[in-house]
Amino acid sequence: MIFILMMSIVIGTKKALFLTTLFFVFLTIDNLRKLKTLLIITFSGIIGTIVFSEVLKKYFVFFYKIYEENGFLNSLLSYRNxxxxxxxxxxxxxxxxxxxxxxxxxxxxxxxxxxxxxxxxxxxxxxxxxxxxxxxxxxxxxxxxxxxxxxxxxxxxxxxxxxxxxxxxxxxxxxxxxxxxxxxxxxxxxx
Structure with a gap:
């Protein structure tokens, strides 16, 4: 789990981060009845977020700048709109x-x-x-x-x-x- 999170951050695209987040949400929902698996997923997500928080901050600064200058849609879609x-x-x-x-x-x-x-x-x-x-x-x-x-x-x-x-x-x-x-x-x- 942590490896998947690490690789999506290393790739550094919104798509990779989005798909990883969606994957974690899917795993969480899919394993609501399995306490051990749910704890592993949650723990992996928390550890990954803590370990890579500085990388995430640097990554999102770029998109926040686009957001401030050109709006949310341009930031989200990287000017594809x-x-x-x-x-x-x-x-x-x-x-x-x-x-x-x-x-x-x-x-x-x-x-x-x-x-x-x-x-x-x-x-x-x-x-x-x-x-x-x-x-x-x-x-x-x-x-x-x-x-x-x-x-x-x-x-x-x-x-x-x-x-x-x-x-x-x-x-x-x-x-x-x-x-x-x-x-x-x-x-x-x-x-």
């Missing part, structure tokens, strides 16, 4: 046609907002977004609550980052992690 309103929105409104709405806009890289949902729509169009939804639905049917949590957390984290679902590497790793976390019942290992 400006990319959305200044790049993506004008491009979509000026080049609006049914083909692009269905299949995506051709100059995706030049106008993306780095907020994954909007970029996904810009890149793939409505048909691509529906395909992704169906893909995730198929992956999650009958899966463990840990897998559902992982996918849900990643969907929330896409607000803070770009290239998460468009990256083939990320999608393959997520699919393999889902398979690993939910092995087939009739699968027999030779090991």
């Amino acid at each position: 400006k990319l959305l309103t200044e790049n993506l929105y004008p491009y979509v409104s000026e080049n609006f046609n049914i083909k692009d709405v269905l299949f995506g806009w051709p100059l995706f890289k030049n106008y993306r907002s780095e907020m994954e949902f909007f970029d996904l729509f810009l890149f793939f169009g409505i048909i691509g977004v529906i395909s992704y939804f169906l893909f995730f639905k198929k992956i999650l049917i009958g899966k463990s609550k840990q897998t559902n949590f992982m996918i849900f957390a990643l969907l929330i984290a896409t607000i803070f980052s770009g290239n998460l679902f468009i990256s083939v590497n990320v999608m393959v790793m997520m699919y393999l992690a889902t398979l690993y976390m939910n092995p087939a019942k009739n699968f027999k290992s030779d090991y």
Whole structure:
């Protein structure tokens, strides 16, 4: 637990800290009836926060400065909201046609907002977004609550980052992690 907290602080991104916090909340809720596990989770969180409090203070000073100068939304989204309103929105409104709405806009890289949902729509169009939804639905049917949590957390984290679902590497790793976390019942290992 402490190792996970340490690594998310070393990575130093809001997404890593957000996902780690969400992970600890999930573990706490999932283990409310298991006192020993709950105490370990709580103890790990407290020790990690105490040990790394100076690092956290230095990390959040940067975002607090953005907050004071440009507001909460700019601080939270690292100016991605400006990319959305200044790049993506004008491009979509000026080049609006049914083909692009269905299949995506051709100059995706030049106008993306780095907020994954909007970029996904810009890149793939409505048909691509529906395909992704169906893909995730198929992956999650009958899966463990840990897998559902992982996918849900990643969907929330896409607000803070770009290239998460468009990256083939990320999608393959997520699919393999889902398979690993939910092995087939009739699968027999030779090991």
